[in-house]
Amino acid sequence: MSSPSDSDIRDTIRNTWLKLSAKGPSHFRWIFPIGTSKLDETTMSGLRMEQTQFEDLAFLSNITESYDNLARKTAQTVYYSTQNFDFQFLLKVDSDSFVRVGAILKSLRDIANPRLYWGFLDGRAKPFRTGKWKEIDWMLCDRYLPYQLGGGYVISHELASFVANNLQYLKYYISEDVSLGVWLAGTNAKYVHDPRFDTEYQSRGCNNEYLITHKKSPQQMKALFANMQQTGKLCFKEFQGRPSYVYDFSVPPSQCCTRRNNSVIP
Numbered sequence: 001m002s003s004p005s006d007s008d009i010r011d012t013i014r015n016t017w018l019k020l021s022a023k024g025p026s027h028f029r030w031i032f033p034i035g036t037s038k039l040d041e042t043t044m045s046g047l048r049m050e051q052t053q054f055e056d057l058a059f060l061s062n063i064t065e066s067y068d069n070l071a072r073k074t075a076q077t078v079y080y081s082t083q084n085f086d087f088q089f090l091l092k093v094d095s096d097s098f099v100r101v102g103a104i105l106k107s108l109r110d111i112a113n114p115r116l117y118w119g120f121l122d123g124r125a126k127p128f129r130t131g132k133w134k135e136i137d138w139m140l141c142d143r144y145l146p147y148q149l150g151g152g153y154v155i156s157h158e159l160a161s162f163v164a165n166n167l168q169y170l171k172y173y174i175s176e177d178v179s180l181g182v183w184l185a186g187t188n189a190k191y192v193h194d195p196r197f198d199t200e201y202q203s204r205g206c207n208n209e210y211l212i213t214h215k216k217s218p219q220q221m222k223a224l225f226a227n228m229q230q231t232g233k234l235c236f237k238e239f240q241g242r243p244s245y246v247y248d249f250s251v252p253p254s255q256c257c258t259r260r261n262n263s264v265i266p
Contacts, residue, residue, distance in 0.1 A: 001071070002045050002057075003234050004094050007050055010219040011093050014054065016225035028105065029085060030104055031056055032095075033077040035063030038165035055207035058084075071172040071179035079164040082143065082157070089116065090160050097199065098216045098224050100234065108154075113190040116156040120200065121193035123253025128174075135174050140182065146191065146253050147181025151199030151214030155180075159189055193247035195266045202266065206235035207266040211245030218260040 010032050018030060034060045038043065050161055058080050063073045068178075074092065081090055091098055111118060123146035125139040138144075143215060163170070163183055173179045198204050198213040206213065213234070216224065227236055229243045244258035244266055 001070070001077070001092070002034055003223050004036075004039055004047060006032075006095055007046070009218055010054075010164065011223050013095070014056075016221045016235055017099045017101060020225070020228065021105060022103060023102070026120060029087075030102065031058040031077075031081070033058040033080065033161075034059055035060045035069065035073055037061060037063040037064040041064075042151075051207075060229075068174060070176040071174070074176040074180065075163055075167055075170055075172070075183075076227045077102065078160050079167060082160050082164040083114030087160075088112070088157055089154050090157070091152065091154050092148065092150075093212060094214065096216055096222050097152050097212050097214045099152065100210070100228075101213050103211050104154075107196075111192060113192075114156055114158050115188055115190045116192065117148060117159060117189040118155075118192040118194060119183055120195065120197040121146055121148055121247045121256075123247070123256040133174055135178075137171075137187055138173065143254055144178050145181050145185045146256070147177050149197070149199045149201075150175065150177030152197060153177070153199070153214035155184075156190075158185060162187055164177075186256075191249075195244045195246065197240060198266070202242070204244055204266075205238070205240040207238055207240070208233045210234055 021028065034047065034057055042116070045188065047057060056076065058071065058078065063069060063076055077092070078090065081087065090105065096213050123143070125144045127135045127144060170183055173182065196209050196211040198210045201213045203213055224234060228234060230242070243261050243263055245257045245259045246265060247256050
């Protein structure tokens with residue numbers, strides 16, 4: 001995901017983690033989706049110049065950029081991807097996420113499933129009733145339905161096509177990751193919880209096993225990339241800022257996710 005004014009961040013991503021795989025366009029492609037509805041001509045002119053240079057922007061003409069529109073933007077990005085690319089899996093990440101692209105591609109060989117929904121799964125979160133993430137229309141349950149956290153997740157082509165083919169029926173909530181969890185809840189999705197996705201609202205620290213790590217500034221991305229180039233490892237020093245968990249599928253979702261101090265889980 002990207003915003004119209006994020007050209008510097010896009011440049012950082014192009015020059016850091018997007019270079020972490022020797023695989024070419026036949027193996028992975030990337031786009032920066034941008035809502036262009038109601039943008040002024042000066043902004044659009046700059047975006048057109050950027051598109052001429054890099055050819056990796058996806059202009060979503062029916063999306064007005066705002067936090068409240070993120071779920072709709074996500075759905076339209078999925079639709080755009082199904083219309084413009086032939087792919088097996090779709091990875092969505094925030095613009096402040098750092099991705100070990102080569103490791104993701106390698107892991108997909110082992111975890112591949114035609115209905116894969118892969119990330120860091122949460123089933124016990126309660127709906128926000130105040131603040132930025134306030135959900136005034138949530139009435140499905142006293143908890144959010146299980147969903148992969150939005151710093152980064154993977155869905156298969158089949159699930160992407162399901163979303164793209166049912167846009168007119170989708171309910172859009174404030175949080176895009178919560179929305180996707182709702183959209184896929186009635187499908188036969190293969191839920192895979194993976195602690196190597198450090199994709200919560202704040203990073204859990206640094207672990208060399210991480211496939212994605214969230215909440216990184218451009219300066220941090222450059223430092224992580226330089227360290228990977230020099231040492232082959234993500235972290236200067238591994239540390240855990242908050243515990244992780246393994247999702248327990250044998251209990252109700254509200255009991256799924258127990259964090260354990262001193263755990264070796266990434």
